[in-house]
Amino acid sequence: MSAVDTGRDRSLEALVERIVDGHPRSIARAITEIEDQTARGESILQQLPEPDQPAAVVGITGPPGVGKSTLINALITELRARELRVGVLSVDPSSPVSGGAVLGDRIRMARHASDPGVFIRSLASRGQIGGLCRTIDRVIRLVHAAGFDLLIVETVGTGQVDVAITEVANTNVALFAPGLGDEIQALKAGILEVADILVVNRADSPHTRGTLLELESMLALRGTEQRRVPVLATIATTGEGVAELADRILDLASSD
Amino acid sequence: MNHRGKVLLTKIGLDAHDRGSRIVATYLRDAGMEVIYTGPWQQIPDVVNLADQEDVDVIGISSLATDHALVPGLIQALREAGLGHIRVVVGGIVPNAEADELIQAGVARIFHPGASRESIVQEVEALAAEARTTIEQDHQA
Amino acid sequence: MSEHQEQKGSATVSQGDGKPGDAEAQRAWKERLTDLLGPDDRRTNRSGLEVRALYDPNDWDSSRYLEDLGYPGEPPFTRGIHTSMHRGRPWTPRLVVGYGIPEDYNKRMHHLYELGLTGLYVSPCNSHMRGYDPDQVEPVLLGTCGTLIATKEDMDLCLDGLPIDRESVALGDTAPYTLSALMFNVAKDRGIAWRTLAGTSTQSDYLSHCAALGMFFRIPLDAQRRALLDHVTWMNETAPRWNPMSVVGQHYQQAGATPAEAMGFALSAALQHGMDLVDRGADPEAFLARFSFFFDVSLSFFEEVAKFRAGRRVWSRLVRERFGVKSAQAKRLRFHVQTSGADLTRQQPLNNIARVTVQAMAGIFGGLQSLHTDAYDEAICSPTEQSARIAVATQHILRDEAHLADVIDPLGGSYYVERLTDEMEEQILSVIRIVDEAGGMFEAVRDGVVQSMIGRSALQHQRAIDSGEQVVVGLNRYVIPESEDGDEQVLQRPDPERIARYLDRLKHFRETRQQRPVQRALDELARAYESTDQNTYQAVIRAVAAGATHGEICGRVRETVGFGNPPVVV
Numbered sequence A: 001m002s003a004v005d006t007g008r009d010r011s012l013e014a015l016v017e018r019i020v021d022g023h024p025r026s027i028a029r030a031i032t033e034i035e036d037q038t039a040r041g042e043s044i045l046q047q048l049p050e051p052d053q054p055a056a057v058v059g060i061t062g063p064p065g066v067g068k069s070t071l072i073n074a075l076i077t078e079l080r081a082r083e084l085r086v087g088v089l090s091v092d093p094s095s096p097v098s099g100g101a102v103l104g105d106r107i108r109m110a111r112h113a114s115d116p117g118v119f120i121r122s123l124a125s126r127g128q129i130g131g132l133c134r135t136i137d138r139v140i141r142l143v144h145a146a147g148f149d150l151l152i153v154e155t156v157g158t159g160q161v162d163v164a165i166t167e168v169a170n171t172n173v174a175l176f177a178p179g180l181g182d183e184i185q186a187l188k189a190g191i192l193e194v195a196d197i198l199v200v201n202r203a204d205s206p207h208t209r210g211t212l213l214e215l216e217s218m219l220a221l222r223g224t225e226q227r228r229v230p231v232l233a234t235i236a237t238t239g240e241g242v243a244e245l246a247d248r249i250l251d252l253a254s255s256d
Numbered sequence B: 001m002n003h004r005g006k007v008l009l010t011k012i013g014l015d016a017h018d019r020g021s022r023i024v025a026t027y028l029r030d031a032g033m034e035v036i037y038t039g040p041w042q043q044i045p046d047v048v049n050l051a052d053q054e055d056v057d058v059i060g061i062s063s064l065a066t067d068h069a070l071v072p073g074l075i076q077a078l079r080e081a082g083l084g085h086i087r088v089v090v091g092g093i094v095p096n097a098e099a100d101e102l103i104q105a106g107v108a109r110i111f112h113p114g115a116s117r118e119s120i121v122q123e124v125e126a127l128a129a130e131a132r133t134t135i136e137q138d139h140q141a
Numbered sequence C: 001m002s003e004h005q006e007q008k009g010s011a012t013v014s015q016g017d018g019k020p021g022d023a024e025a026q027r028a029w030k031e032r033l034t035d036l037l038g039p040d041d042r043r044t045n046r047s048g049l050e051v052r053a054l055y056d057p058n059d060w061d062s063s064r065y066l067e068d069l070g071y072p073g074e075p076p077f078t079r080g081i082h083t084s085m086h087r088g089r090p091w092t093p094r095l096v097v098g099y100g101i102p103e104d105y106n107k108r109m110h111h112l113y114e115l116g117l118t119g120l121y122v123s124p125c126n127s128h129m130r131g132y133d134p135d136q137v138e139p140v141l142l143g144t145c146g147t148l149i150a151t152k153e154d155m156d157l158c159l160d161g162l163p164i165d166r167e168s169v170a171l172g173d174t175a176p177y178t179l180s181a182l183m184f185n186v187a188k189d190r191g192i193a194w195r196t197l198a199g200t201s202t203q204s205d206y207l208s209h210c211a212a213l214g215m216f217f218r219i220p221l222d223a224q225r226r227a228l229l230d231h232v233t234w235m236n237e238t239a240p241r242w243n244p245m246s247v248v249g250q251h252y253q254q255a256g257a258t259p260a261e262a263m264g265f266a267l268s269a270a271l272q273h274g275m276d277l278v279d280r281g282a283d284p285e286a287f288l289a290r291f292s293f294f295f296d297v298s299l300s301f302f303e304e305v306a307k308f309r310a311g312r313r314v315w316s317r318l319v320r321e322r323f324g325v326k327s328a329q330a331k332r333l334r335f336h337v338q339t340s341g342a343d344l345t346r347q348q349p350l351n352n353i354a355r356v357t358v359q360a361m362a363g364i365f366g367g368l369q370s371l372h373t374d375a376y377d378e379a380i381c382s383p384t385e386q387s388a389r390i391a392v393a394t395q396h397i398l399r400d401e402a403h404l405a406d407v408i409d410p411l412g413g414s415y416y417v418e419r420l421t422d423e424m425e426e427q428i429l430s431v432i433r434i435v436d437e438a439g440g441m442f443e444a445v446r447d448g449v450v451q452s453m454i455g456r457s458a459l460q461h462q463r464a465i466d467s468g469e470q471v472v473v474g475l476n477r478y479v480i481p482e483s484e485d486g487d488e489q490v491l492q493r494p495d496p497e498r499i500a501r502y503l504d505r506l507k508h509f510r511e512t513r514q515q516r517p518v519q520r521a522l523d524e525l526a527r528a529y530e531s532t533d534q535n536t537y538q539a540v541i542r543a544v545a546a547g548a549t550h551g552e553i554c555g556r557v558r559e560t561v562g563f564g565n566p567p568v569v570v
């Protein structure tokens, strides 16, 4: 990827055009270039047209196994019913030893694999801490340029370090599992401060009410001058509560 | 290329025994590869779209029953979608006679039970590199 | 050769019986041994327990004989659950037979029957396992791993001329349990009273399926739980000789769990099912007497013998503690065993006959009640007629020629086996503790705790094979070129014409039956699953009677309760 000849330029232009048209293969290839931090990837980004409006990026974060991917799956269904095009970027950690990764979030979203209005991509964190990968903001720019109305970013996080997501997302959804008394206490300084929506997923559990109350009282302790943060309950596996979550997300996205 | 290959490990058809694919996923990860893992019962059109969006280099199909009989159909579908560069490997129980048929249909490699960790890792990595080269050549063209 | 002499010499030393002075003799022998083997000679079994070179009276407290071993037929059943064990009640040779269309299955079954097989076993095609009718899947996938069964008519053909009124029948049945519903309807049509039917729903344990075998996962975990409890309740009331609860340890071990883990998980699952039944008001003295278990037996001979002996002991004590049962009947760990397919190799497949023989011996010395010996080609394809015959003959040779059924628990009292039994007991109990801490087996499986333990053990075993530490003949040692393997492997694909004929028949069945009753029965089924108090299995029995197919029943249940979504743990 050294000298830029005109032939390559033309192919680059064509590629960018296809990306803007929302052509999945071109988006996918370009993401690989960006992830690999190649010169070609840089050129693609430079050639992308300026967006008409900023990207609406929803960050979904929460502890391992809380149901993030399952909830995103349900959200996609909901957003598709509202005729929005959805891009999903799911970040999983790379092994610090080998650099490899097992990316398993898509399992939960298999239903949307063949919907042209949905683009899902798994990303490995590749050495970046904080639950994200180094290139996430650039990948977001690219997928946004491809005309997706809403971008959802899934990251694993336990509360303290994952504040990184707030730097790329403009709506932050934090997920909790019912019955996490002590862990919630530990969250004070963390995600609770930056989250825009709190969700207790797995609301089919009997501990849900207690956890909802606990979260609400913690929010109340922050004082009245703070912005209002809704606390919702969802059952990702059945889709219960997801329509309301979508409402709140879209409200926030349009007010930003 | 920064990473050492991106591999989709999946199962099509009816069987769901996943001991083998879980072990292989770990092997490939420990060798520095990025593995998309889907679990069983995937449909061919979905696998094709998934491979497309994830821009994978290799697809590994695990088959312990007779599900490998669907692999030629997968390869056909990949080619029709313009994803002919993706190398397809099959791991699991494939009787000899049917193994030949799979190779003729375009399967790059069959890993029988007992295939060593080294051979799996090395060959998958080499196939991923091959797939990448094919794409680079496309860029040049 | 000097080493050989040394070891022979050492045998005299170990013959002490705890008298003072033995300690001195033992120490001296150990020194000589260390000189020979070096200080680093450390070996472990699959469950991770250290295996020493020799065991002696210090390893076994024989004064606890009555508490820890007792006599066969008496708690804690370490030596066997029946008074006469194999001497009076030889085990039942049982082969999993599943192949082709119902007529093929029936022919194969009659053939095996003539060879001396007794128990019947119906293993359906993977399409069935997934909850579909054969015409809902790709034809090329049909009939190689099991028999095509969708309708009552199919079941009737499968069992044509077979004595289901006399012989016990094992059915690879899982929620919503259509297979047994098909058979019970066939029995009814043949005028056989349900209360006389004997058999087992061998795959009824949804927890093992979910944790170790996503294969059967058709509906969500809580719906599976409901379906199982309904099945057990209905069977206990209607067919008292049927064993609706078959707890499966085999799946865990095939998926890579160690023998101790597999036993621990199975017992934890059984506790869960038992607690669930108690919550429904069932009487543990009654339902526990009908619990049966299904285990894998690997090549790790002594470890497996100890696994079974320890498992019996642990179970009899656990049910006393947790359910307060008193009768011996309710405390017995009755089990079927299948030799482990995971130990078989594709290379030099005839070697598998030797492997299966050793596995079978471990199961027999472990005190099993019925036995499936894998055919030597089972690792590659469904058994051929010849390989199935050898598998049955292996059992007859062990029983009648080698006289393994003559003496009860013949390894009992061996210092090694008793010590190992104690150690396996410890390991099994520690697995059960882990599951208890996770909130019981239902939650441990739902949250993937069990799955990740299995994954770790599977990887560890594979690493041992990869490194050559665990020898596998023909695979990582004593390898020969494949061309000299000596056995041509062919996957028996059923004749496509027969499959096509079968599919025509199914179509005809669907078209010519009375449609209204089918729809009504399926609506009833949906209502039963929506309700909290109706018995869903009763509704399945009725739907089959009305002419509904397996796929229609599963489809309707799925529509009502949704798809299963097991956690995937890498």
Ligand SMILES: Nc1nc2c(ncn2[C@@H]2O[C@H](COP(=O)(O)OP(=O)(O)OP(=O)(O)O)[C@@H](O)[C@H]2O)c(=O)[nH]1
Pocket: A062, A063, A064, A065, A066, A067, A068, A069, A070, A071, A105, A108, A156, A201, A202, A203, A204, A234, A235, A236, A237, A238, C565, C566, C567, C568
């Ligand atoms: N009962 C119940 N189970 C749920 C719910 N949401 C998710 N699950 C289950 O929880 C398990 C994990 O869900 P995932 O969506 O993979 O969780 P995740 O947070 O994305 O997990 P990681 O990406 O591994 O951190 C799956 O088995 C889901 O079916 C829910 O609301 N109720």
Ligand SMILES: [Mg+2]
Pocket: A068, A069, A070, A104, A105, A154
């Ligand atoms: Mg996830």
